[in-house]
Amino acid sequence: MKYVLNGSAVKNPAEDLLVCLFPSDPPEQVDTIGEEEDGMIISLRPCLSTICAETKFIYGGKHYYGRSRVPFSKGDDRSARDASYEAVKTAMYRAAQDAGCAHEKWGALTGVHPSVVFEKEFRRTGGSERARQAMTHRYFVHPEKTALLAEIHAVQEETMLSVPDRAVGVYISIPFCPTRCSYCSFVSTPAGSDGDLIGPYLDALCREITEKAAILKEHNVPVASLYIGGGTPTILDEGRLERLLGHIRDVFDLSACEEWTVEGGRPDTLTEKKLHICEIAGVTRFCVNPQSMKDETLERIGRRHSADETRKWMAKVKETGMILNTDLIYGLPGETKADTEDSAREIMRDFRPENLTIHSLAVKKGSLLKEEDFAKNLQNTDEGALESLYNEIRGNGYSPYYLYRQKYARGGTENTGWALKGDACIYNIQTMTERSNIIACGAGGSTKLLLPGGKAQRVYNPKYPKEYLEQQDPESRDKMIRDYFGGTAYEDHTDR
Ligand code: SF4
Numbered sequence: 001m002k003y004v005l006n007g008s009a010v011k012n013p014a015e016d017l018l019v020c021l022f023p024s025d026p027p028e029q030v031d032t033i034g035e036e037e038d039g040m041i042i043s044l045r046p047c048l049s050t051i052c053a054e055t056k057f058i059y060g061g062k063h064y065y066g067r068s069r070v071p072f073s074k075g076d077d078r079s080a081r082d083a084s085y086e087a088v089k090t091a092m093y094r095a096a097q098d099a100g101c102a103h104e105k106w107g108a109l110t111g112v113h114p115s116v117v118f119e120k121e122f123r124r125t126g127g128s129e130r131a132r133q134a135m136t137h138r139y140f141v142h143p144e145k146t147a148l149l150a151e152i153h154a155v156q157e158e159t160m161l162s163v164p165d166r167a168v169g170v171y172i173s174i175p176f177c178p179t180r181c182s183y184c185s186f187v188s189t190p191a192g193s194d195g196d197l198i199g200p201y202l203d204a205l206c207r208e209i210t211e212k213a214a215i216l217k218e219h220n221v222p223v224a225s226l227y228i229g230g231g232t233p234t235i236l237d238e239g240r241l242e243r244l245l246g247h248i249r250d251v252f253d254l255s256a257c258e259e260w261t262v263e264g265g266r267p268d269t270l271t272e273k274k275l276h277i278c279e280i281a282g283v284t285r286f287c288v289n290p291q292s293m294k295d296e297t298l299e300r301i302g303r304r305h306s307a308d309e310t311r312k313w314m315a316k317v318k319e320t321g322m323i324l325n326t327d328l329i330y331g332l333p334g335e336t337k338a339d340t341e342d343s344a345r346e347i348m349r350d351f352r353p354e355n356l357t358i359h360s361l362a363v364k365k366g367s368l369l370k371e372e373d374f375a376k377n378l379q380n381t382d383e384g385a386l387e388s389l390y391n392e393i394r395g396n397g398y399s400p401y402y403l404y405r406q407k408y409a410r411g412g413t414e415n416t417g418w419a420l421k422g423d424a425c426i427y428n429i430q431t432m433t434e435r436s437n438i439i440a441c442g443a444g445g446s447t448k449l450l451l452p453g454g455k456a457q458r459v460y461n462p463k464y465p466k467e468y469l470e471q472q473d474p475e476s477r478d479k480m481i482r483d484y485f486g487g488t489a490y491e492d493h494t495d496r
Pocket of ligand 1: 176177180181183184185186231232265
């Protein structure tokens with residue numbers, strides 16, 4: 001969709017909303033739009049303590065208009081920027097609504113974490129019902145989605161009651177996989193593609209873990225949850241897995257740690273001994289991620305295992321007594337909504353995992369599907385299609401407890417994590433909300449440090465294993481984290 005932008009720097013929010021509204025017509029900034037062309041002309045201007053935005057939407061030869069005024073605190077750059085973003089998106093949304101093109105259930109809200117916005121509205125308005133109304137009034141979010149956010153908020157509040165103040169979540173990254181799934185845009189490296197990087201990587205990772213654990217101990221910061229993710233951490237052979245888990249036990253103070261998760265992910269990397277190593281080390285949760293229970297789909301997306309292998313390993317994890325986390329993806333190539341529903345039904349009926357996350361396929365840059373132009377065939381016509389599945393999951397005793405959105409997600413739908421009562425994953429809540437700091441170790445890791453005023457500072461590790469091994473100055477990265485917990489003045493230079 002073409003657009004013209006007059007005024008200050010609001011290119012990103014304008015494009016984010018256009019992607020949600022017109023997913024099969026990528027945004028294109030131009031200088032002018034002819035009277036016969038489809039496109040939006042967006043203008044923005046500050047007026048005293050209000051940002052005013054106007055949009056003229058030319059669509060099918062007709063003109064539609066949207067206006068918005070959002071107040072900001074004078075002298076506060078962040079408040080002015082947030083008001084600009086909100087004004088431009090709501091003016092655009094109103095124009096699209098006027099033209100009958102605004103089918104998006106998330107309204108003018110475009111970010112990754114709608115539940116963080118809900119939490120802010122909850123605090124601002126003082127209650128769930130009011131927060132729901134505010135989300136609909138300010139951002140046009142459909143009541144179906146505000147109800148989902150309210151349910152999630154209630155479960156998060158209850159789950160986090162047991163987490164001590166200042167307690168962090170720790171993330172440890174193993175960015176290697178047996179093969180690359182066709183939808184994956186993650187930094188993961190197929191094991192063996194680059195010689196044996198895993199050995200030296202594990203040495204460097206253990207050094208970083210030692211350093212981070214020392215910082216937390218030095219400042220009496222409790223660890224509430226540990227999450228070993230990837231990639232596929234169980235790509236490590238049994239000896240290496242044992243070494244990693246043993247090292248974690250040796251260096252961290254885990255006396256306040258209620259939850260320790262290992263992402264098995266790919267059934268083709270699992271052995272009985274690996275499960276046993278996890279159990280003995282004290283791992284409490286184990287992820288087996290089926291994505292689909294159809295063999296044809298698994299083959300199509302480049303997974304090197306069958307649905308029967310997934311069944312076998314889900315059953316084995318249940319036998320151990322560890323909590324079972326599972327993932328499905330809605331919208332995989334060749335799959336319909338009924339296929340995802342069948343997979344979810346089977347998993348709930350036969351394995352009753354404590355956690356089930358339903359992802360919506362998002363075709364992102366860097367994935368094989370993107371290269372194949374798979375996204376071009378996806379239309380935003382099946383929007384809301386997951387509601388009946390959500391109701392079925394609810395009917396099986398699960399509640400939603402975290403949610404996030406991704407650009408280009410199938411049908412504009414979200415990813416939602418569901419848990420049986422009392423089994424929500426603390427780490428998932430810590431990482432998806434702004435309630436806790438996250439300390440990340442390993443390639444692709446992103447440490448999150450909360451700052452006053454609802455901001456967060458990110459400290460990024462190098463993305464890929466090779467860069468991680470070659471990094472020049474890990475000490476300065478760790479110094480930032482040490483200074484943060486030591487209360488030394490902290491410069492906020494990468495706010496979100
Ligand atoms: S298992 Fe996950 S991280 Fe690994 S290639 Fe597949 S989607 Fe990517």
